[in-house]
Ligand SMILES: Nc1ncnc2c1ncn2[C@@H]1O[C@H](COP(=O)(O)OP(=O)(O)OP(=O)(O)O)[C@@H](O)[C@H]1O
């Protein structure tokens with residue numbers, strides 16, 4: 125049952141792309157302060173699941189519940205869509221996403237990138253937003269880069285700017301899709317450190333990652349997806365320490381060998 129502490133809950137979610145059923149009945153939830161990691165092979169549906177959480181993707185069956193409030197749908201099956209654009213906007217702005225490829229606007233400075241959505245989407249006061257944008261940039265360790273353009277930053281710095289941008293929305297939860305996989309190992313560590321700090325602070329996060337060490341270190345709960353279904357889930361020490369399913373054992377030994 126959803127309670128008021130549950131930020132995001134997905135029940136029995138089904139998602140197709142044409143004839144391809146990518147999610148085949150998935151349940152997942154994150155209570156306030158939880159860090160939930162999603163792991164699994166390429167194509168298992170991790171990004172799709174994350175995108176269904178903040179309604180960037182439609183789904184055909186099942187429920188998406190944000191803080192106890194179910195998404196209202198109209199239509200059924202392939203013609204099912206969210207019924208209320210205001211509800212979609214509210215949910216989406218409360219579940220800020222950080223992408224693998226940063227997705228910063230190249231023609232805007234870092235500060236402008238961080239300020240853009242709070243000012244234009246949320247209609248917040250510009251001076252107030254600037255103050256918090258600068259504070260978030262400092263928090264992720266790039267306070268001195270506010271006036272630089274994305275192309276003048278390293279990948280690790282750009283990803284930290286993208287995290288500051290997500291934080292500046294003051295969301296209920298952060299959704300990360302492979303936040304470190306476009307980065308060289310040393311730059312990856314800068315970003316991992318920021319994510320660990322956010323976990324320590326009690327931020328609610330859903331993290332899709334191929335970095336098993338990150339998943340083991342920061343998660344309260346780890347979900348292993350296989351072909352659109354949850355094959356196994358649990359606390360990180362159980363899942364990584366004593367995996368039960370053959371598929372998870374195979375996946376973990378393949379990732380460790382890589
Ligand atoms: N827009 C789309 N149209 C059609 N099929 C898609 C689309 N997006 C994803 N898929 C398919 O859905 C399946 C799941 O994709 P998804 O991106 O969720 O996988 P993933 O687990 O995130 O993989 P990866 O680890 O490679 O990022 C794949 O078979 C993919 O080809």
Ligand SMILES: [Mg+2]
Pocket residue numbers: 170171172301
């Ligand atoms: Mg993906």
